[in-house]
Amino acid sequence: MTNPVAFHELAALSAAERQVLLTRTEADLGPFLEKTRPIIEAVRAEGDEAIARFGRDFDKAPVTADSLMATEAEFDAAFAELEPEMIETLRYSADNIRRFHEAQRPPEMWMKEIRPGVLVGERATPIDSVACYAPRGKGSFPSVTLMTTIPATVAGVPNAILLTPPGPDGRIDAATLVAARLGGVEKVYRAGGAPAVAAAAFGTASIPRCAKIVGPGSPWVVAAKRLLSDIIDTGMPAGPSESLILADETTNGRLAALDLIIESEHGPDSSAFLVTWSREVAEAARAAIPEYWKQMGEQRVGFSSTVLGGQNGGIVLTRTPEEAYAFINDYAPEHLQVISKTPLEHLAHIRNAGEILLGEYAAGSIANYMMGPNCVLPTGGWARSHSALGVRDYMKLSTIGQMTRTGFDEMAPHTQRFATYEGFDAHANAVSGLRLAALKTV
Numbered sequence: 001m002t003n004p005v006a007f008h009e010l011a012a013l014s015a016a017e018r019q020v021l022l023t024r025t026e027a028d029l030g031p032f033l034e035k036t037r038p039i040i041e042a043v044r045a046e047g048d049e050a051i052a053r054f055g056r057d058f059d060k061a062p063v064t065a066d067s068l069m070a071t072e073a074e075f076d077a078a079f080a081e082l083e084p085e086m087i088e089t090l091r092y093s094a095d096n097i098r099r100f101h102e103a104q105r106p107p108e109m110w111m112k113e114i115r116p117g118v119l120v121g122e123r124a125t126p127i128d129s130v131a132c133y134a135p136r137g138k139g140s141f142p143s144v145t146l147m148t149t150i151p152a153t154v155a156g157v158p159n160a161i162l163l164t165p166p167g168p169d170g171r172i173d174a175a176t177l178v179a180a181r182l183g184g185v186e187k188v189y190r191a192g193g194a195p196a197v198a199a200a201a202f203g204t205a206s207i208p209r210c211a212k213i214v215g216p217g218s219p220w221v222v223a224a225k226r227l228l229s230d231i232i233d234t235g236m237p238a239g240p241s242e243s244l245i246l247a248d249e250t251t252n253g254r255l256a257a258l259d260l261i262i263e264s265e266h267g268p269d270s271s272a273f274l275v276t277w278s279r280e281v282a283e284a285a286r287a288a289i290p291e292y293w294k295q296m297g298e299q300r301v302g303f304s305s306t307v308l309g310g311q312n313g314g315i316v317l318t319r320t321p322e323e324a325y326a327f328i329n330d331y332a333p334e335h336l337q338v339i340s341k342t343p344l345e346h347l348a349h350i351r352n353a354g355e356i357l358l359g360e361y362a363a364g365s366i367a368n369y370m371m372g373p374n375c376v377l378p379t380g381g382w383a384r385s386h387s388a389l390g391v392r393d394y395m396k397l398s399t400i401g402q403m404t405r406t407g408f409d410e411m412a413p414h415t416q417r418f419a420t421y422e423g424f425d426a427h428a429n430a431v432s433g434l435r436l437a438a439l440k441t442v
Helices: 015-022 030-046 048-058 072-081 084-104 142-155 174-182 193-202 219-227 253-264 279-293 298-308 321-331 364-369 405-422 425-429 433-438
Strands: 007-009 109-115 118-126 129-133 159-164 188-190 212-214 242-247 271-276 313-317 335-339 355-358 395-403
Touching: 015 321, 030 048, 030 193, 030 219, 048 193, 072 174, 084 142, 084 174, 109 395, 109 405, 118 405, 129 142, 129 193, 142 159, 142 174, 159 174, 159 193, 174 188, 193 212, 193 219, 242 253, 242 321, 253 271, 253 279, 253 298, 253 335, 253 364, 271 279, 271 298, 271 321, 279 298, 279 313, 298 313, 335 364, 355 364, 395 405, 405 425
Parallel strands: 007 313, 129 159, 129 212, 159 188, 242 271, 242 335, 271 313, 335 355
Antiparallel strands: 109 118, 118 395
16 A cells, blocks of 8 residues: 655745755664664674674574675676676666766876966875775665776775675675676675674774775664764765655656656655646646556555655645755755756756756666766765765875975065964974075075
8 A cells, every 4th residue: 555645835834844854864863873883893893703693683694704705606606697688788887987987087196386486286096995885775786886886996996895785695696796896896795784884994804994985875874884984984974865856847747756756766764855836747746656656566666655655755846946946955965856848947056966967868767877977975965065976085185285496485484474473483493594504505
């Protein structure tokens, strides 16, 4: 049995009711944080044994401490198991993702002379080690594997690994193994959820300690990242899926409904809203959703119905375009689709979104798998200050400064005056005549 699609008239909501619509499922991590702490401590103390035990307890998989890492034979079996057409699709997707991220890669170094004899710039180098995380709780995600491993390879990360939960049979998803190899990562481990984050943070006998972990996950993963953020760089917050569909009066409501369902089928902890100022579009979409559910599997319909029939989803009707833009910017969605015959007219009004897809053909599912830009995006409103996962997340920048005597002669007096004002004697001395004496110059 499905839930009726929720219909929210924004102007009729109180400030508190409006705030409820903006709240995500991972907003209150209190219960998860409390239960995650002992998991982290167990991994710290027991290493591989704890990872294997949690794999048996949480994933119901026959995992042992000596079988966490995927073998060469498992990679070979994965290529043999997958249909050739699926392997070709993975290759096609990988090629598009690689093309986008190669274009995104910053220059190795740049320098600019800002004053005579004063050169400044930046040098980009890869992070030494990065753990890529691909979830599996509600399905396998070779797409996430491609999206996290390919930027690592493009960035030149020398030690990149993949962590992913095993299936009930103890095996790693075949397409995920193929995707990892296509992404340039050969070290893949059976580890999921909070235990995987802890393994990357502390290291175990099998799983190397990493400087950073990237990839989306459940509230358990989000909680573990928060607790371990002083041990490992946890990157941008990436929790359960969320999307907004902006549809104007030129939109076919049935088309808007089709795309609204995309992210809602991920799980009951997802969020998905259609935002429009057209009651005609809203009603058409509302009527079409149950028809589309009839063409989906029972589990996915259950997930979608839970999301679209509750406080984390449905249809938001505004009075004006300006109200719609304001709601979107307040929400700061992970995914935003602008379905319109003139989508660029709306783009200038959008400030906060991890991904913006424009037009009637830019389906969210194509972006998730094929288009090239990364589908690992900030959730929970963090698109206000975070960007989509990309090559720069696997690199760090060192600023560079080089100076000749000409530059020194110009900047030293200003520097000495500044240092003296702040009361730093050594700073001032370093740019005084003492330096020239040390250099044995006049």
